Each structure stands twice: as C-alpha cells, then as structure tokens.
Amino acid sequence: MEFTKGHGTGNDFVILPDPDGALELTPELVAAICDRRRGLGADGVLRVVCAAKHSDGAALAGEAEWFMDYWNSDGSFAEMCGNGARVFVRYLLETGLATPTADPLPVATRAGLVHARLDGEAIAVEMRRPRRYAASAAALGGLTLPGTAVDVGNPHLVCPVPAGLDLAGLDLTRAPGFDQTLFPSGVNVEFTAPAEPIDGIDGHVLMRVYERGSAETLSCGTGACAVAAVALDDAAREVGTVAVDVPGGRLTVTITDDSCWLSGPALLIATGTLTLP
Numbered sequence: 424m425e426f427t428k429g430h431g432t433g434n435d436f437v438i439l440p441d442p443d444g445a446l447e448l449t450p451e452l453v454a455a456i457c458d459r460r461r462g463l464g465a466d467g468v469l470r471v472v473c474a475a476k477h478s479d480g481a482a483l484a485g486e487a488e489w490f491m492d493y494w495n496s497d498g499s500f501a502e503m504c505g506n507g508a509r510v511f512v513r514y515l516l517e518t519g520l521a522t523p524t525a526d527p528l529p530v531a532t533r534a535g536l537v538h539a540r541l542d543g544e545a546i547a548v549e550m551r552r553p554r555r556y557a558a559s560a561a562a563l564g565g566l567t568l569p570g571t572a573v574d575v576g577n578p579h580l581v582c583p584v585p586a587g588l589d590l591a592g593l594d595l596t597r598a599p600g601f602d603q604t605l606f607p608s609g610v611n612v613e614f615t616a617p618a619e620p621i622d623g624i625d626g627h628v629l630m631r632v633y634e635r636g637s638a639e640t641l642s643c644g645t646g647a648c649a650v651a652a653v654a655l656d657d658a659a660r661e662v663g664t665v666a667v668d669v670p671g672g673r674l675t676v677t678i679t680d681d682s683c684w685l686s687g688p689a690l691l692i693a694t695g696t697l698t699l700p
C-alpha cells in the first residue's frame with residue numbers, strides 16, 4: 424500500500440491513506456511498520472480515514488471530513504498527537520484532500536475536534552486548553568522528580584529537572600516510573616529546564632520527553648502544550664506564548680482563555696509503497 428513519511432520537529436510518522444477505512448490495522452502491524460530496523464521506522468502511524476467511515480470519528484463527521492487515526496509505535500492508541508495532527512494536515516493540504524482556506528481546517532481526533540491553519544511555513548493546530556489536575560512524581564535512575572499532571576486530551580506529567588542536574592544527561596533509554604493509580608492508562612513524561620528569555624515571548628523552556636507507547640522521541644506536541652501551561656502557571660499567567668525547545672527543534676505554544684495553539688514545522692519527506700507483512 425502507498426505510504427508517506429513525515430515529521431514535525433523530528434517526531435516522525437508513517438501516514439497511511441485509507442479514506443474508506445478498509446485497512447485492517449492491528450497493533451502488530453503498526454509495531455512492524457514503526458520498527459526502525461525491519462520496518463519503515465516511526466514514532467507512530469497516522470491513518471487518514473473519512474470521519475464518517477471510522478467508528479471513533481463518525482460522531483464528528485458533520486464537522487470534519489477527515490479523522491486522524493493515530494497509533495503509537497508499540498501499536499497502542501492515543502487520544503491525541505499534536506505533532507501528528509500538524510503533519511496530518513500538511514498531508515491533507517499537499518495531496519489536495521483539503522484546500523487551504525481563510526477558515527481553520529477541522530480534523531476529527533479521539534480527543535475531539537481540532538482546527539489547523541497555516542502559520543507561515545509552519546502548521547498550527549488549535550487544541551483544548553491544557554488542564555493541570557494533580558501533583559505527582561516520576562522516578563528516574565534512583566531519583567524522584569516531583570511533577571504536575573496535565574490533561575491535553577492525552578495524559579502528561581511535567582517534571583522540572585532540579586538545578587544541578589543536566590537535562591541533556593538524563594538517561595531516557597528506560598521508561599520513567601510513575602503513579603499507576605493516577606495514570607492507569609500510562610502517561611507521557613516531560614522533563615524540563617528553564618532557557619534564556621526571548622524578547623516578545625512570555626516563556627522559554629527546554630524539554631525532553633519519554634512518550635507512552637513510543638519511548639523517547641525528539642519532540643511531543645501535546646507535551647510541549649503541557650509544559651507551556653505549567654510554565655505560564657508558574658509565572659502566574661493565565662495566557663501567553665511559550666517557546667519550547669525539544670531535541671528536534673522549536674515548538675511555539677500559545678495558550679488563550681479557551682484553547683491552545685501549537686505551531687512548528689511539519690514536513691513530508693518521502694512517499695513509497697509498503698509491502699505489508
């Protein structure tokens with residue numbers, strides 16, 4: 424079957440066009456596609472399905488033509504993927520499945536409707552406003568790092584790295600421990616450190632992430648939104664713009680009274696034919 428490979432700040436995806444929802448994707452097949460040695464290699468799969476043709480998208484079919492069927496690289500589902508949504512929209516626009524208009528483009532996801540627009544060379548996606556809801560902690564290499572649970576449609580735990588500990592030096596080859604009661608379906612864990620202020624931007628943070636279902640990735644869009652929400656809260660601000668530098672580049676998050684815009688590069692890099700195992 425035909426595939427396209429794309430990424431947003433190094434968070435990479437295999438995009439599978441399947442307008443009629445005819446493809447029988449299984450966790451095993453997704454994991455095989457995402458395998459970096461025996462498959463194409465990716466952090467996740469984005470299946471492009473008509474909203475009306477997918478059981479998780481049908482309820483939104485009156486509002487959005489396309490449903491983003493997102494899967495993590497281990498074959499698990501996630502409710503939302505911020506970088507995935509931006510790459511998904513780039514795909515819709517470049518293949519002519521959607522046309523750029525003055526109005527934001529609606530896309531159906533498991534976390535509800537999101538809206539996208541071109542932002543210069545970048546693609547920006549409007550998601551729900553992140554919600555801080557509990558104090559918690561992550562365990563990493565014998566350390567316990569206090570953090571904040573944040574709901575961005577999917578679950579996040581934002582843990583600032585204490586002064587004296589090097590963010591770049593953290594060993595994220597293994598999954599951090601977390602409170603299984605607070606996060607019964609797992610959690611994406613973001614580790615952060617403050618960065619130099621940038622003129623005209625309300626906050627600037629460095630972030631690394633260990634993603635539920637995909638291990639360490641170069642970037643996580645919803646994670647950046649969670650991090651931005653905590654940074655603004657800590658600065659006693661309700662709204663504002665935060666630059667979040669991830670190993671794969673820079674994401675810009677703008678939190679408004681009732682939503683959250685995530686902006687950054689979204690690129691398609693290859694197309695081809697995949698021989699399904």
Ligand SMILES: N[C@@H](CCC[C@H](N)C(=O)O)C(=O)O
Pocket residue numbers: 434495500501502503504505506507577578611634635636637640642643644645646
């Ligand atoms: N990389 C994504 C998040 C993907 C889903 C996540 N791993 C989960 O299981 O919740 C992003 O850019 O938001």
